[in-house]
Amino acid sequence: MGTLSKLRRMVLRENVSVREAARRLRISRNTAAKWLNESQMVEPRYPQRAAVPSLLDPYREQLANWLKADSYRGKHERRSVRAYFEAIRAMGFTGSKNLVYGFCSNWRQEQANVPRNAGFVPLSFELGEAFQFDWSCEYVVIGGLRKRLEVAHTKLAASRAFVLVAYFTQSHEMLFDAHNKAFEVFGGVPKRGIYDNMRTAVDKVGKGKERSVNARFESMTGHYLFEAEFCNRAAGWEKGRVEKNVQDRRRHIWREAAEKRWTSLAELNDWLLQACQDSWAELSHPDWPELTVADVMQDERSRLMALPKAFDGYVEQPLRVTSTALIHFQRNRYSVPCEWVNTVVSLRAYPEFLRVVDSHGEVVDLVRSFERDQTFYDWRHYISLIERKPGALRNGAPFKTMPEPLQELQRQLLKNAGGDRVMAQVLSAIPMHGLDTVLVAIEIALEGGRASAEHVINTLARLKDGARPLAVLQIDTPLTLQTPPLANVSRYDSLRTQEARHVQ
Known part of the structure; x- marks a missing residue:
């Protein structure tokens, strides 16, 4: 078509002869004359070239079946083109591998050009009608280490306001906490929530829209009084606004977050919340470009249901306390009071801490840790046990985490015989008087150079009673002296004289 256009310009506008134009365009003069005789500019049509038989023709269907079957396998499980070539050569193929490579390349290109879906219907939501929720995986540096984070995205479908909260896992307690924080920022609860079929919400996916919803997730929806709606399988477009939010925030907020260094996850989440609210004021609303997301958010906030008390989103499980007063949770060990040894306790997991409840309430x-294979002791949990077994103080692992004044007192007491029992007496005073008061008493005893249980306990008694020197005491009395006493040393001398005479 381009050659025909050039030919017509050269002959009809620039007055170039047909012979010269054909020479310049490297086409036949007869072909040029035939094109110019057409009344309209019509695309030239060439005769269909007869198909030449190929050695690959008997194997095309087999190769297509293999390629289609491998397209459903994982990337690392698919066969290479060389494997196809070796397989059909074993079947009798005598051609070169270039034919196989060319066929596979053309087949994959054709499949890539095939329309994946028939199309999508644009969605519209009323203010306060729905929100969409999704997770994404991001990486940042926290505490000097590169950490993988699971980020909860909650986005209002009408105003496009969004909230991001980062966690170390995607467990139930994280899901509930993400909803608590998002609803608190939004200032209310929409009527519906749109989710994919995540495991923390759906126990089993049935036919069509049938879902077996997790009991704890159902409790949360009942607490906040919103309806949970789940997308069809592999139909992410049904919550496309939060899906797009994941991609947009990676190019904007997370790109900036990845360049920073964070001391803790709490610091990162505080920064994320501020970054989200700043973005509301900067982004224009897609339906009303003259308004920002923050402007529309103000209107939607008045349409939301009033925010109730935050949902107590813990996950509970029973655990047995070991003989060393430890419980095991997610490959970590935590100490509990030694009085609970060999009993069954209830563990309630929250995003930031663990709450352990015994049978008596x-x-x-x-403090919860997301590391692995760690042991976390609280030496105060073992005080009552040390009263019965003071010898364990010398090498007791929990007591290596005591404050420095207690460790210094222990070092001095253990130099003497029976020092472990004396140290056990000091530790037994902590539940009664409090750790801070005992530490003050120990520091006073160490300063005086008399590190003993009696001195510490005596100091504790004086600190608790608040004793003051007699010189500063003021005694109120209604009696007054008419003649105030005077200092008279001579009276003392006269008494000494009388005593000497009496002795004689």
Whole structure:
């Protein structure tokens, strides 16, 4: 078509002869004359070239079947083109491998050009009607180490306001906490929530829209009074707004977050919340370009249901306390009071801490760790056990984490015989008087150079009683002296004289 256009310009506009134009365009003069005789500019048609038989023709169907079957396998399980070539050569193929490579390349190109879906229907949501939720995987540096984070994306479908919260895992307690924080930022709860078929929400996917919903997830939806709606399988477009939010935030917020260094996950989440709210004020709303997302968010906030009390989103499981007063949770070990040894306790997992409840209702909160194969002791959990077994103080692993004043007192007491029992007496005073008061008493005893249990306990008694010197005491009395006493040393001398005479 381009050659015909050039020919017509050269002959009809530039007055170049047909022979010269054909020479310049390297076409036949008869062909040029035939094209110019056409009344309209019509694309030239060439006769169909007869198909030449190929040695690959008997094997084309087999190769196509192999390629189609491998397209459903994982990337690392697919066969190479060389494997196809060796397979059909064993079947009798005598041609070169270039024919096989060319066929496979053309087949894959044809499949890539085939339309994947018939199309999509644009969706529209009313203010306060729905929100969409999804997870994404991101990487940042926290505490000097590169960490993998699971990020919860919650986006209002109408105003496009979004909230990002990062966690170390995708467990139930993280899911519930993400909803608590998102609803708190939004200032209310929409009518519906749109999800994919994530394991923390759906136990089993049935036919069509049938879902077996997780009991704890159902409790959360009942608490916040919104309807949970789950997408069809492999139909991410049904929550396309939060899917697009994942890609947009990677190019914007997470690109900036990856360049920074964070001391803790809490610091990162505080920065993420501020970054999200700043983005609301900068992004234009797609339906109303003259308004920002923050402007539309103000209107949608008035359409949301009032926010109830935050959902207590813990995950509970029973655990047995070992003989060393430890519980095992997610490949880590945590100490609990030694009085709970060999009993079954209830562990309630929260995103930031673990709450352990015994059969009598006593509660102990532990700092949660997402590392692996770690042991976390609280030496105060073993004080009552040390009263019965003071000899374990010398090499007890939990007591290596005591404050420095206690460790210094222990070093001095263990130099003497029976020092472990004396140290056990000091530790037994902590539940009664409090750790801070005992530490002050120990520091006073160490300064005086008399490190003993009696001195520490005596100091504790004086600190608790608040004793003051007699000189500063003021005694109020209604009696007054008419003649105030005067200092008279001569009276003392006269008494000494009288005593001397009496002795004689």
